[in-house]
Amino acid sequence: LVYEPDAVAQSMRTRSTGVVGLLVTDLANPLYARIITAVEAQLLAAGYALLLASTHNDAQREKMLIDLFRRRRVDGLILGPCEGERPDYLAALAVDLPVVALDRDFTGDNAGVHVDHYNGALQATRYLLNLGHTRVALLTPGSAVRPGRERIAGFKDAFAEGGVPLDPKLVRAEKSAMDFAFSEALGLLGSPDAPTAFVCLGTRILSGVLLALRHAGRSVPGDVSVVSIGDTDLSELFSPSITSLTWDLSAVGTAAAELLLRRLNRTEDMEQERILMTTQLVLRESCGPVPKARATQPRTERKPAA
Structure with a gap:
């Protein structure tokens, strides 16, 4: 017989579920497809699964989904743009778990990826x-x-x-x-x-x-x-x-995942990190x-x- 560890028991012991939440405006938006694929690849290589949802650019729906993700005990969050977004709300979330801003405003010692x-x-x-x-x-x-x-x-x-x-x-x-x-x-x-x-x-x-x-x-x-x-x-x-x-959509996703992984593995407080992606006219x-x-x-x- 092949032994498989109990994921629930393991998460209780390590206080980690091995799951990261990602919220974007619309999963049907083709501009997000390559970003999501890159995020998933980086996280999977590090042993994390990805939980996805769409906010439909609705602030109340975003808050509901974040609350749901937190009840599911995700280890971290990557949050895309959403109407009514508040940097102070993101900072408050980051007190309890690592959060990366994906093309949205953030403040303090948080991290994010911005397109120019x-x-x-x-x-x-x-x-x-x-x-x-x-x-x-x-x-x-x-x-x-x-x-x-x-x-x-x-x-x-x-x-x-x-x-x-x-x-x-x-x-x-x-x-x-x-x-x-x-x-x-x-x-x-x-x-x-x-x-x-x-x-x-x-x-x-x-x-x-x-x-x-x-x-x-x-x-x-x-x-x-x-x-x-x-x-x-x-x-x-x-x-x-x-x-x-x-702009390089895959690079955006990779950078967001790497920022989050650094914060998941941190052993001390981290300073603000902001990565700016340039654009090109084709x-x-x-x-x-x-x-x-x-x-x-x-x-x-x-x-x-x-």
Whole structure:
């Protein structure tokens, strides 16, 4: 017979369950898939299992899930962005168990991994402004979470840097980001002074924008240029392929797991650790200069054939 130790008895003796909890906004978001895979690989190599859940960007749901994870006696937590996130709440959690912030705000002696969304949005917007676009729309989750706040700041600063007036109506940030993209983009395209370019998160927001462009009879990049924030299969496989702001998702997951493992194995107090991941603009086929007709007069909506 092969002896297998009793996991419950072992956890009572060692005060460790060998389980780590990870909360993200949406498990269906393809940008999280590679992060989760990398986290799981690092933890498994160290003898830990991973417990996953989605917050759906709801602060109350996040608190409920954290309470549930703690009752299950997880050894540590990795927490992704969530609306209403408070650094002091994360610091309070870290008193009892190791916590790593995944692209969310944190303070004190805690640890986290941040993507440089500010400079990424700044670079992407500069690129479109240099192509002659002055009516650029940004569709992103709102400023209540760090990624949205940083993107909006970089986007606005690119306009200020270039001395180009920014119409505040072109910044569309919502809590329910996955649901609003199609209607918001279609509304913008139907306005008298429609945008000539979109910068949008490369998940279902990008899908919604591309669907709205098709409904409005606009071609990419002939009529409208598009930049995706985050590189997904859709960005690569869509025709024309979408210029994308990308970062190493696997490296983000690996770094988050390594930060947590260091805190799980600590023998003394640790100082704050923050890892900043840089972004890169991958140029493809979805961007071009403003069409001359669009640059001189507003575009009228095409009428259906009789």
